[in-house]
Amino acid sequence: MTTTPTSVETSTISKIVWRLVPFLGLMFFINFLDRTAIGFAGPNGMTQDLGLSAAQFGFAAGIFFFGYIILEIPSNLALHKFGARRWLARIMVSWGIVSLLFTFVQDATQLYWLRFLLGIAEAGFFPGAILFLSLWVPARHRAKVLAVFYVAQPLTTVIGAPLASLLIDMHGLFGLEGWRVMFMGVSIPAILVGIVTYFYLPDTPNDATWLTPAERDWLNEELAREDRSKSTGGHISRKALTDGRVWALSLIYFGFIYGLYALGFFLPTIIGGFETAFGTKFTVMQRGLITAIPYLPAAVALVLWSRDATRRGVRPWHIGIPALLGALSIPLALTMQSPAATIAVITVTACAIFSALPNFWSFPARFLTGAGAAAGIALINTMGNVAGFAAPYITGAVKDWTGGYVVPMVIVGGFMALSALLAFLILPRLEGPVAAPDVRPLRKAA
Template identity: 40%
Template sequence: MEMTEINQGATIKKVFIRLMPVLFISYILAYIDRINIGFAALKMNPDLGISSYIYGFGADVFFFGYFIFEIPSNLMLEKVGARRWIARIMISWGVLSAGMAFVQDPTSFIVARFFLGVAEAGFFPGVILYLTYWFPQQYRARIIAAFMVAIPVSLALGAPLSTAVLQMDGIAGLKGWQWLFIIEGVPAILFGLVFLAVMPDRPRDAKWLGTEERAWLQETIEREHKAVAAVHGTKALQAFADPRLLALAFIYFANTTANLGLAFFLPQILKKLGLSDMQTGLLTAIPYIFGTVGIIIFGYVSDKYKERRYTLFAALALTGFGLVGSGLLTGSFLAVAVMALAAIGIYGTKAPFWPLPSMFLTGSAAAGGIALINSIGNLGGFVGPYMVGWIRETTHSYQSGLYFLGLLALIAAALTLLVVNARFTQARRTAPGASPAGIRGAYHTYVEIYHGQNKRRAGVPCPTSHSGGEDHMTIRHIAFIGLGDMGHWMALHLANKRASDAENIVAFDIDPERVKGLVAPGLVATTDPKKMAGAEVLFLCLPDGDVVENALFGANNVAATLADGAVVVDLSTIAHVKALEQQHLVDASR
């Protein structure tokens, strides 16, 4: 179903207004419950005899429980629906978070933290997956940025709130840190019930959308998911072996290590400056206020310029250099200013990062893959605080710990440039080391596809014949002219199936309506013939008629834009191919 851009924007805005407040508040509650341990430790550690080492381990064991149950939780969400499953997660973690008030010693502290991680497992990747059910790819960096603002906001609000609650020491016979866990845990239970009551699973379930809006949004999301599925499949186990997924998991691991390594110890680092508990809480909020600005800016820039690679790199580099600078300035108030820069990078990373998995994952692969990224990434929530705590015990300073966090972020920045490149959305090869055969491969591939086209019309998947081997293409710049059923299907097939190593695939037609309907990862659909400049192979997909006239018309109209030695292959009909061979425009023997 087609809608004007104005109506599309209005629909997305309506969805945003209805869903985001609930998701935003839910994540604030989740993050406050996660990091309140850093403030509770100011009083709880001496009360229970917990050392820095035990505190770091106990705080971090949360992430082991999270890691173990993350993937099963997200796969279950896909089966039973986001509304019920996310509500279940919130209620169970709220109960266990409030239960932290009753730990008695280091052992019960460690056990409670582990089961809190089990309860919360799947919440964040579940929400990321949920957002892919509602927002098309072109909006996701901004939408994820809006959702992620909850992290620095929760830290900015949580810091003064937590330190204020600590002052309730002695009320009803409870310590201040016990009240902290209770007051910040109960709202998660209540809001889990709200989530269950008001959040629909998919656009088709949204009664507050108009019929046309609902149909357009559901069809758009399904079309995007099918385009990704055509390239990469939907099997979770297949996704787990994808090197891109593992690289993204490491990048997120580095980001989370830096994030929580700093978050858990920031109050204690600032306390060393001689501040009171309240002053510590207020000063702790400063970096996170800057982090809020960072995530909004990076999300806006990433979507506006449709660019993920360099925005992600810039955010990670800023994180790394900011943390190293904080280490150099440890012991002075200037360190807070540099930590604010690091926070811009830490939270700015999330906006360009999280749209990346859905560029090559969908279905069960997306549910499992996003969960795998988050579960491995969240091990950084163990490594960061544990390493900073261990380094602090060993060196009696936080300086080297900040250097460690900064170096890890810089390694992730370098990995981003290597992995998120022009081939990022291509299907993985199943036959490494293949020996391509250039134009001959292109010719035979598309003659074979033509025969399949007679049986499988536009938009219906066709089996992939060439994932490598003799007929695998090595052409870097490919152009199509004419987007009837045949050309439309072939352009999508080449972009989706990636039966080539092409870095540029351009589909040209004079009819803007045909161009508008052509959407696939890595495909440029245009009415501007200049976009075909430098093409090495031109596939003509013109309407039937005078085959020679049509073929020569297409070739002559773009001949000036083609690369030297380019070959024109007409695949509108087999007769066109023969006509071109007779005119010496195609050498089928190459």
Template identity: 45%
Template sequence: MSKSPTSNSVRAEALDADPLQKRVLRKITWRIVPFVMLLYFIAFIDRVNIGFASLTMNQDLGFSPSVFGFGAGIFFFGYFLFEVPSNLILHKIGARIWIARVMITWGLISGAMAFVQGTTSFYVLRFLLGAAEAGFFPGIILYLSYWFPARRRAAVTAIFMAAAPLSTALGSPVSGALLQMHGLLGFTGWQWLFLIEAVPAILLGFVVLIILTDRPEKAMWLKDDERNWLVAAMEAEQKAKGAQASHNVWRGLADIRVLALSLVYFGTSAGLYTLGIWAPQIIKQFGLSALSIGFVNAIPAVIAVVAMVLWSRHSDRTGERTWHVVGACLLAAVGLVFAGSAGGVIAVVAALTLVNIGISCSKPPLWSMPTMFLSGPAAAAGIATINSIGNLGGFVGPSMIGWIKQVTGSFLGGLYFVAGLLILSAALTLILAKAGRKNGTARTAMHHQAAQH
């Protein structure tokens, strides 16, 4: 799966020397990346704000740890069922209309979470929220592949994905503060949290219709020479993949590399949503107020943002993907083990910082892998498959922690379980890379024999 670091570096430096190319890449980066980053920022807040709501909601509604863990995780069943169809629709009709639809729908359902009455409505709304949001994340990953050459994709993806830890860093204090609105106009604090944090998604859904451009060919905000270069560059990249790239939808779904990356992503998702959903309750054990928990929970995420950008730039500069994923997964696993046995707030924050850094750093190089061997509809289907299967880890991780917490009274066993999933992700990445090198060697030998004949 990894490329030659030297050849990648030399090629990137040669291409970056062209002033036109540098200008185009800079222009599309500033036009697209901050906006899609803002969208993901809002999406991630609406996805995991259940973690802060639980600080008071669980007691108000009588939810046990296992009920809460299952309800928080069932989001990903809805996500799983509708992910691939959603991404194929986006590829067919364009990101502009489809991403707008996704955002408006999920905003409305997220706001409706304020009116949960019990276990059934909690499960139903979380499932519907997952179904509504299905297609957003893989859709943006696919969308970025239309605009940015492969050599730039990990760095751009990292900036986009930095919205997840940033939403934790900025959203945690906000969510903690919203819980202080308890009793205003007869609503509880957790109801205000859901209502207020749903509004940006709905409003931005309409802004998407104005800002997003489906394809480079339609980018009237680029000059003619800029647009022509970008279209030609992306077409040349698609042709260069040639027969090595899968284009058929069913091949994208059935490719063994897609299934392997899905399992790798499963472990990283279990880690990510363990943080998003359970970190506030882990910190709460030390007797902090909701507002204090918000600020404490923000510290690891701030550090993770910086690490994520630096790590992905190093991955792009060297052209190496495999060890950048493996090292990050193992670091997150170590952090989870330490978080389970930490005896104070400082120790927990230090452990959660390791987890945040590891989880955040693993994802950009991981998401640069599928578009190395998939293209067109196969890329749409393959990326969505990886995300939908992988995100089931977001159900398994939080649910297991809730169940083990209820049975044992401790977070320890659940955190060890998620750490094990991350170690498995690291091992699968190494196996996939080794298989890729063997296939590459075999293809080279075949081409050499053909040339001799």
């Protein structure tokens, strides 16, 4: 049954959406662009200049997640202790500085070390942002708000691929190769926005001067009521880390992230291979624009699918159906007989992955709260980061072994099929009610 929101509820959520979510989305945009910039650099001179094989490139892309995994859970617990404003600002400035050093990398060993350090610097950002939103947004509004936040990820490629190509085309600027110019160009915004974050983000609703007293009271009361109603409200972080439901969610997330990063790191290389496979010839900018094609429909699909989830309440099939579509489409893509057909099928895969992810993150908040939420969300994202290492490394190694990308993409499909199976089997068993949906559109607060 649909609950009609009160005027104070509507104005509070609207202010949160307009004041916080676009800024967090900008942070997410910069974050995803920085971690995937290597995917644009590889086929545009870096692989050749550093003498990398496909396996070495995949290892360099994936070792980022080793550093991330080591510090992810401690970082999220630190955010819970010290507050989002300080911790997220620290993370952004740190990764911006490390990212800037990629401009001067000289060999594979230096590349490995910098990717590892970048992971350490970025550790905790994404689960920290998810945790931050869960501390501000009641459950029945969460799918809608997460969709607005998550749309930054596909838009990173829609905007970022042409932007990266533009920077790469500035070959010779400051005497640098184009891919080095690109690394410089994408790192500086992280440092600048990180500094702004320290002054802009409020830690709690009580710190938000743009909320009225009535809005703050309503939000604090609503979030406190939800915490009391969660069956694991007393979970400490150690219990959350041994909760079977958290591990089930972690395995589902693993498959999605395996597909996400296999595409993110290797799609530019696959497009570069169209010249050999189909006899086509594209400029750097054209390859960047082609790379962006699947992600614009993915952003639209994300919004529409999340809107349906908001209207109905997030159901397990909101996760399972996209996982199944991704499992079937990704290995099919490389059997196509033209660049257009290949990109069309990859677009289906991108739509599937991005449609599921924001809705997926509404499940942990159904039964986790406090330090347990910080640890549980970090553990789930850690498993995603294991996939983030495995996907590029296995993809590159199997490509070197088989001479093509068909078998690596079949492996991607297999992991997404596992996510689909677990979504249909496990998610219905997760404890916690489906949030009553709010179907009213958001309006910008005065």
